[in-house]
Amino acid sequence: MGPLDGVRVIEIAxxxxxxxxxxxxxxxGADVLRVDRPDRSGRQTLPPVDPLCRSRRSIRLNLKDPAGxxxxxxxxxxxxxxxxxxxxxxxxxxxxxxxxxAERNPRLVYxxxxxxxxxxxxxxxxxxxxxxxxxxxxxxxxxxxxxAPVPPxxxxxxxxxxxxxxxxxxxAALLERERSGRGQVVDAAMVDGSALLASxxxxxxxAGAWQDERGTNVLDGGAPFYDTYATxxxxxxxxxxxxxxxxxxxxxxxxxxGAGLPAQYDRSGWPELRARLTEAFAGRxxxxxxxxxxxxxxxxxxxxxxxxxxxxxxxxxxxxxIDVGGVTQPAPAPRFGRTACAPPSPPPRPGADTSxxxxxxxxxxxxxxxxxxxxxxx
Numbered sequence: 001m002g003p004l005d006g007v008r009v010i011e012i013a014x015x016x017x018x019x020x021x022x023x024x025x026x027x028x029g030a031d032v033l034r035v036d037r038p039d040r041s042g043r044q045t046l047p048p049v050d051p052l053c054r055s056r057r058s059i060r061l062n063l064k065d066p067a068g069x070x071x072x073x074x075x076x077x078x079x080x081x082x083x084x085x086x087x088x089x090x091x092x093x094x095x096x097x098x099x100x101x102a103e104r105n106p107r108l109v110y111x112x113x114x115x116x117x118x119x120x121x122x123x124x125x126x127x128x129x130x131x132x133x134x135x136x137x138x139x140x141x142x143x144x145x146x147x148a149p150v151p152p153x154x155x156x157x158x159x160x161x162x163x164x165x166x167x168x169x170x171x172a173a174l175l176e177r178e179r180s181g182r183g184q185v186v187d188a189a190m191v192d193g194s195a196l197l198a199s200x201x202x203x204x205x206x207a208g209a210w211q212d213e214r215g216t217n218v219l220d221g222g223a224p225f226y227d228t229y230a231t232x233x234x235x236x237x238x239x240x241x242x243x244x245x246x247x248x249x250x251x252x253x254x255x256x257x258g259a260g261l262p263a264q265y266d267r268s269g270w271p272e273l274r275a276r277l278t279e280a281f282a283g284r285x286x287x288x289x290x291x292x293x294x295x296x297x298x299x300x301x302x303x304x305x306x307x308x309x310x311x312x313x314x315x316x317x318x319x320x321x322i323d324v325g326g327v328t329q330p331a332p333a334p335r336f337g338r339t340a341c342a343p344p345s346p347p348p349r350p351g352a353d354t355s356x357x358x359x360x361x362x363x364x365x366x367x368x369x370x371x372x373x374x375x376x377x378x
Contacts, residue, residue, distance in 0.1 A: 001342035002029020014085035017162030018113040019052040026055035027332035036350035051329040053347035060351035067376035085113040117189030129157035136195040145215030161193025224274035229281035236303035250298040
């Protein structure tokens with residue numbers, strides 16, 4: 001089920017961005033086989049609950065062992081996509097770089113997920129989401145005026161600019177392969193992807209519509225009609241009344257129409273306007289404001305926690321969240337009219353499918369036992 005039904009993906013296990021990209025592919029119907037590291041602790045590993053690892057099969061291979069690499073290459077021979085997230089050159093040193101794989105399987109899409117990319121002065125440096133978005137220019141604008149930049153969780157680098165960009169690159173390469181018959185390398189870098197997410201800022205700056213001082217613009221919390229406000233019960237309402245007609249309805253629902261407020265886009269009046277909005281929202285509980293703005297076009301919504309989001313009436317109606325193995329998590333997206341995606345399956349135990357996968361490659365029971373005994377597969 002799903003539009004990617006029949007696409008075979010080999011995922012070398014890693015953290016955050018690549019698993020998210022592979023989760024997206026698996027959600028869309030791809031057959032994703034995760035290559036986990038061998039368990040050196042001697043203890044049975046408990047099933048993971050991480051949604052990023054759902055809807056997979058799992059095999060454990062020691063990729064520092066030539067026998068383990070040989071198994072991986074045999075898997076890649078029959079795959080459409082291989083995803084790895086090592087630093088540049090590591091896969092080559094281990095013996096399964098893109099040239100080796102392409103020689104064996106010219107149709108293979110070889111996707112590489114890194115922070116800095118495959119080249120450049122920082123390509124070999126360690127880093128995390130916050131470092132990549134710092135250098136890309138995407139972190140600096142986020143935060144209040146006069147305060148330090150605020151990390152937006154790791155959504156911009158790891159997931160939006162990383163895993164999602166990886167999935168888009170894989171899909172584009174698969175589509176191009178239908179014309180050329182050849183795979184190619186996809187170089188997905190979080191510094192590139194997080195810069196790409198901020199493309200609109202560069203257009204606004206060129207038009208003179210964006211100030212570099214954070215927290216002073218329309219979309220970064222500088223405008224009082226695009227911000228969050230505390231309610232009487234310590235919760236928050238989100239306001240996004242950008243257009244004049246939506247702004248007029250905002251004031252009407254707040255009881256502030258005709259209150260002699262400054263003009264909406266008169267920046268000199270923003271401090272006064274913010275104070276009046278703050279005072280108004282503080283006068284009622286969040287649930288009361290939800291009722292006040294129900295059915296309106298004022299672009300006002302309650303700020304809902306991850307704990308409560310699954311129960312929000314809109315999310316519940318659309319089944320935006322689902323239960324997978326006892327863990328509530330977001331459902332696959334987007335949705336398709338003809339090729340609906342199957343419900344995700346829980347994450348497998350690392351190595352749960354090792355024997356079945358090896359047997360499917362043609363290894364005999366004796367050969368599988370030998371690979372296990374030697375630690376090349378577990």
